[in-house]
Amino acid sequence: MAKAYDHLFKLLLIGDSGVGKTCLIIRFAEDNFNNTYISTIGIDFKIRTVDIEGKKIKLQVWDTAGQERFKTITTAYYRGAMNASAGVERLLLGNKCDMEAKRKVQKEQADKLAREHGIRFFETSAKSSMNVDEAFSSLARDILLKSGGRRSGNSNKPSSTDLKTCDKKNTNKCNLG
Numbered sequence: 001m002a003k004a005y006d007h008l009f010k011l012l013l014i015g016d017s018g019v020g021k022t023c024l025i026i027r028f029a030e031d032n033f034n035n036t037y038i039s040t041i042g043i044d045f046k047i048r049t050v051d052i053e054g055k056k057i058k059l060q061v062w063d064t065a066g067q068e069r070f071k072t073i074t075t076a077y078y079r080g081a082m083n084a085s086a087g088v089e090r091l092l093l094g095n096k097c098d099m100e101a102k103r104k105v106q107k108e109q110a111d112k113l114a115r116e117h118g119i120r121f122f123e124t125s126a127k128s129s130m131n132v133d134e135a136f137s138s139l140a141r142d143i144l145l146k147s148g149g150r151r152s153g154n155s156n157k158p159s160s161t162d163l164k165t166c167d168k169k170n171t172n173k174c175n176l177g
């Protein structure tokens with residue numbers, strides 16, 4: 001029987017409570033959004049298979065609880081992921097970019113932080129869908145290329161001009177990696 005996917009990649013979202021980690025995963029995996037806030041308890045995951053560079057990539061996206069009281073559990077997962085591979089791909093997300101009036105972090109500040117860590121930065125909105133697919137796909141593509149995937153030569157990292165511009169933004173930070 002043909003395999004349903006070529007690669008399985010595991011992604012982990014970490015960030016403060018309420019920044020929208022669960023909503024980003026639900027938007028990505030189910031194309032849905034809910035304004036109700038139900039804080040994540042412990043850790044959970046959702047799956048979506050995407051097509052990248054002609055390969056079927058199954059993404060298992062893990063959601064962690066941002067609340068301080070779950071920190072022992074979530075950091076254990078986080079450390080596990082970091083230890084599993086020295087070269088974990090990381091991405092910085094500033095979510096809720098549909099709420100410009102309540103912006104907490106200036107774009108330049110986040111750009112600078114991402115540059116310092118040599119990672120990409122996306123402003124996303126789980127509510128409007130802005131850059132959600134782009135962010136997850138970009139990370140999956142980077143992992144694919146790094147793991148000796150399809151393309152040789154440049155890693156084809158999109159410049160910020162390739163990204164959809166989000167003109168109404170509020171940014172709380174959320175790591176996706």
Ligand SMILES: Nc1nc2c(ncn2[C@@H]2O[C@H](COP(=O)(O)OP(=O)(O)OP(=O)(O)O)[C@@H](O)[C@H]2O)c(=O)[nH]1
Pocket residue numbers: 015016017018019020021022023024034035036037038039040041064065066067095096097098099124125126127128
């Ligand atoms: N306007 C707007 N609201 C959002 C967005 N993403 C999430 N929210 C809202 O923010 C609140 C928190 O979202 P969650 O996804 O539950 O946050 P979380 O980071 O998973 O929180 P914890 O589980 O406590 O770690 C909810 O009320 C969401 O509806 C967004 O992109 N735009």
